[in-house]
Amino acid sequence: MRPVAGSALLPLVAVALLAGCGGAGEPTPSSSLERGIDAVFADLDRPGSPGAAVSVIRDGEIVHSRGYGYAQIEHGVPVTPRTVFHVASVSKQFTAMAVTMLAAEGALSLDDRVQTHLGFVPEFEHPVTVRQMIHHTSGIRDQWQLLGISGWRLDDVITTEHILGLMSRQRELNFVPGSEYLYSNMGYTLLAGTAAAVSGMSFPEFTAARIFRPLGMNRTHFHDDHEHIVPDRAYSYRPVSTAEEGGEEGGGGRMGAEYTKAVLSYANAGATSLFTTADDLARWLDNFRHETVGGPEVMEMMTTRGVLNSEDTIAYAHGLSIGDHRGLRTVGHGGADAGFRAQATWYPEANVGVVVLTNVSNGNPGGRARQVAEVVLDEVFPEAEPEEGEDPSPPAADSVPSPAPDPATPAAYAGSYYSPELDALYHLQATDEGLVARHIRHGDIALEPRARDEFATDRWFMREVRFERTPDGSVAAMRVGGGRVRNLLFIKLTRPLPR
Structure with missing residues (x-):
């Protein structure tokens, strides 16, 4: 199936036409490039699917520029090279x-x-x-x-x-x-x-x-x-058929039935x-x-x-992150917000740049950009081989056994905790199921014991909770963190906050 929308640039088409005067059935470099890149996005090249835009520049010339899938599923607006992400x-x-x-x-x-x-x-x-x-x-x-x-x-x-x-x-x-x-x-x-x-x-x-x-x-x-209106913009989506963003997409059905809007x-x-x-x-x-x-x-x-x-x-x-691919230095960066995913990578030794932009949370632009680069680099360096054992996916995390639960009862931690740095308040309560942190917007967050005074949650913003005690053993504060925030202080209140 041809791409839903978009077009390769005229220079590429012209080269293909000229080369077409050669032997019958002999693929030209440009047609091979086009087919190879199209194959990377074949799963998005169908009705009702979010999409992607790809652009490849080599020696100062854009040699491939195309859109696949839809920029706005609900309006049937296809992705084109002019789509803004x-x-x-x-x-x-x-x-x-x-x-x-x-x-x-x-x-x-x-x-x-x-x-x-x-x-x-x-x-x-x-x-x-x-x-x-x-x-x-x-x-x-x-x-x-x-x-x-x-x-x-x-x-x-x-x-x-x-x-x-x-x-x-x-x-x-x-x-x-x-x-x-x-x-x-x-x-x-x-x-x-x-x-x-x-x-x-x-x-x-x-x-x-x-x-x-x-x-x-x-x-x-x-x-x-x-609130600024942007012509030709894409909107972003998430698959509804899986809980994991990296999971497989669901089956067919009416247009857009597999996806939900990811608001930004x-x-x-x-x-x-x-x-x-x-x-x-x-x-x-x-x-x-x-x-x-x-x-x-x-x-x-x-x-x-x-x-x-x-x-x-x-x-x-x-x-920019500095890395390597197929023995070549790479300069690039990825991005992820709502359902948007993006990757832009430059190969200095090859004078090649690859850009992949998608509007679906499992769009995998990093992996697709590497696949596109493989197609392009095969033309630039046809003798080059992928590095031994190369795998664009991150290694799986090591399995770490959970430490023994905290012997302290949940009631020992109950109370209200305030962060002056955030002007935020959590109420901790002991329930039949264990310790719960309650927030006016987040609702109930279960705290699972990991060690004495240490708990974990399933929320991305609050992976770790650690309690601090006074010399007499009373709980005085909690420190929240995990990921990109460490040891954020919440003071246990002894009286209500003045408001």
């Missing part, structure tokens, strides 16, 4: 680019303390620098997890003001800055604020003027107004919220070759990996 954390490289350009121009230093440009950020025990926020080594807690613990849902309207207000209340870090790598979306929201403060322009205006327009990325913008109402930019097309992102990737925007100094800085206090080098550069 939210690309989530793929946004971060543009935020880093903005700050890196300003640093190269002398408008700021990457070793400036964050408070130099953003006075509302609290003073922590250890200073945090712009460079550490770029490399995710700042220790600043993640905004999404903090919002989740506070009671927000990620389909709420979340503005920059909400996030920065939360940041202004923080009093602790996850760790000593520079000592570890731990991904922090909050750091990138602060970097966007830094670029705006230093440039005197709004962050969307600065990136449009200095990056997008010079590169001809005319369908790209940072989307910090959730973000009104903040920096860590996320870039709206763009696959072709525009391909043009950006090619800037790593021609360096028109930023120049050699900035583009070299963009791919410079972070260094910890221990002098160990990490894989994360300036909003």
Whole structure:
């Protein structure tokens, strides 16, 4: 079946027609490329399916650009090369680019303390620098997890003001800055604020003027107004047939019956919220070759990996992860918000860029981008073979036996707990089923004992709960964490909060 919508570019078609004068039945390189890439998206190439857009750029020319499936299932709008997607954390490289350009121009230093440009950020025990926020080594807690613990849902309207207000209340870090790598979306929201403060322009205006327009990325913008109408945009979906996002899709049925809308109402930019097309992102990737925007100094800085206090080098550069595929260096980033999934990868030695954007939560753009790259690299380096044992999927987590449950009774932990850093309140109650944390928006959260004073939950924002005691053994506080937030303090109240 041919793709639902979209088209390969004319140069590719022209080459195919010219080559078609050769031997009958002999596949040309361009037709082979087209068929190979189409096969990667065959599962999305059907009525009623969310879709994907793919763009491949090689030596400055877009050699494949096509859409598959639907951008808006309920309206029957197909994905085309002009479809605009939210690309989530793929946004971060543009935020880093903005700050890196300003640093190269002398408008700021990457070793400036964050408070130099953003006075509302609290003073922590250890200073945090712009460079550490770029490399995710700042220790600043993640905004999404903090919002989740506070009671927000990620389909709420979340503005920059909400996030920065939360940041202004923080009093602790996850760790000593520079000592570890731990991904922090909050750091990138602060970097966007830094670029705006230093440039005197709004962050969307600065990136449009200095990056997008010079590169001809005319369908790209940072989307910090959730009410703004965007022509040709995709909406995002989740499969309803499985509980796991990576599970197989269900069977047929009426259009859209397999999927549900995944709502995205973000009104903040920096860590996320870039709206763009696959072709525009391909043009950006090619800037790593021609360096028109930023120049050699900035583009070299963009791919410079972070260094910890221990002098160990990490894989994360300036909003980009440095890796390898088939023995070739890769520069890229993925993204995931609501049902949107994205991957943009540049292969410097091959002058090849691959972009895959999807609007379904199990779209697997990282795996698909690698498959597309295999097809393209087979033409560039036909003798190259995949690396032995290469597997694009992450390794399975080791099985860790659960420690003995806490012998203390649930009643010992009952009470109300308040976080000054979040202005959030949880009521812990002992029930017949065990200890439960109750929140006005999240409802009941079961706390499963793991060890003395240590519990676990099934909520993504609150994986671990640990209680602290006074010298006489009374429970005085709980620390919440897991993932990108550690040791967030909730004080056990001895009297109701004044309101």
